[in-house]
Amino acid sequence: MTAPTVGWIGTGRMGYQLALRLLNAGYDVAAWNRTRAKCEPLAEFGAEIADSPAALAAREIVFIMVSADKDLEAVIDGPDGLLTTGGRPKLIVDSSTVSPEASARVRARVEADGVQFLAAPVSGNPKVIAAGKLTVAASGPRSAFDEAQPLLATWGRGVTYVGEGETARLVKIAHNVFLGVVIQSLAEITVLAERGGVSRAAFLEFLNASVLGSEFTRYKSPALVNLDFHPTFTNVLLRKDLQLGLSAGKELGVPMPLAAATDMMIAQAIGAGYTEQDFATLVLEQARRSGYQIEPENVPVDDGLAPEEP
Template sequence: MNDILPSAARIGWIGTGRMGYAMAARLLGAGYDVAVWNRTRAKAEPLAEVGATIADTIAELAERDVVFTMVSTSADLAEVTMGDGGVLRQEGVAPRILVDSSTVDIEVSADVRAAAAKLGTAFVAAPVSGNGRVADAGRLSIVASGPEDAFRAVQPYLSAIGRGVTYAGEGEVARLVKICHNIFLGVVTQALAEVTVLAEKGGVSRAAFLSFLNGSVMGSTFTRYKTPAFVNLDLTPTFTPVLLRKDFDLGMDAAHTLAVPMPVASLTHQLIRTAIGHGHVDEDFAVLLTEQAKAAGLTLVPEHVAVTDGLEEE
């Protein structure tokens, strides 16, 4: 297949949370040999039913050809790679390629890249856009950066996980792409909340307004996907305000470093922080809609209308 990996590469996977589980399942469904580890073993064990090997320690994955990581924070990535017992701390053995799909800060990613390089391990940053349900449907978008030959070697695995894979260049540029994406996600959600509340306060149901919007040139995969949450107020978390704030924190830091004014994003950042201050930490970030309604003196109730999220339609 390439000069870096054998034709039947063995894959290791670290992190089987909401996203990691779905992504690892996609690889298993494509027939790949995957061993998985998670801090809470019980969250990984159901993958054994679809062919995964469950590892007791991260050390067991170090001899795998490719190791993916999908963890929650920059500190988690540093721990599972460079920490005691990490995949880059095993004597005499290390994966040929390490692929990280987490959303982490550029500095930690660069540290992991440098630690991997000392062992002869190529590091590919490959953050994703989507959530567990999108991953289940094979609809994730992935942006990658790092050595191009390493990216080409793992591209078939990335393509099995998501439908869109973009190579952005060397180093950590994929991290910046993902941060910019998630800032846009927050800004669009806040704007969608504002116009939806404006329409409803003027007497238009959310279902009717969003039906019109989704059929117009302003409609998108995202507006359709968020329509059930907006219409029926199902705030089961796909991505929490706390996680969105983390990405905005990273984005505002990047904007400061690069001297880029971000007035709209800065205001959205404050609104996300306000939602968290009001106790919305475990709900979906669509709670920005109910926060906007309260600011407008409007109390929302579920409309109980059957609306599609669009995932099954494309």
């Protein structure tokens, strides 16, 4: 069977890496980004660089990865949007960070034109992509998922179909609520161990080797030990998802006391000025509440995310 032609909209830090994986897997990709310079390096790997989203309408499958509700709606229906010309892709796969409401609006607009729509939010960041450990939750028509699954599988190690409509958005929100609860708990127990005389490096080495250790605890260990807070995800973004999760809990009648407490802790970190750094800065606030100034330990710590072998 002939591989589908691919369009790609949005080549930020994540989108660029995922489009590159499709190119490396042999797919014919044409890409567009609002800031063209962020897109052009893909040409070295065989991508065609498009002048507008509309120029991708003849592609069979178009992927979108933009950062906000308004951006998604703009690339669909704005000036030179994907659906503003006569051509139509067969399938649109959206991996943007958007609300379920915006996704539902776009889905209705797309399906009214006879185009299938798949919501496919991801879990990971560029380093996770490089390690081949990205995961995807997808929702929409099962036939759309079956068509997109081989392409989504090039992104990492796990692609899960979670149902119809916007259920994948709820899965991503639930995932990020858990992310917040885990990082806050991890900050608390790491500070507890340190106040009792255990180095953070030693405590996290023990934890990561235990049945409670995970790829996430291992991945965040260098930040917690050496206080390098280069952002992978900020407290502001994390709190936005906690708020979405709490709203979903209220709507669905699911009490979420741990999420509510975590939301308060993250709000305090934001109030303390930790808005641009990585959300692992929660450990700084936990140390402050514990009455001491935390210091970098400056020791090598493996994050468990070695790049895939070529």
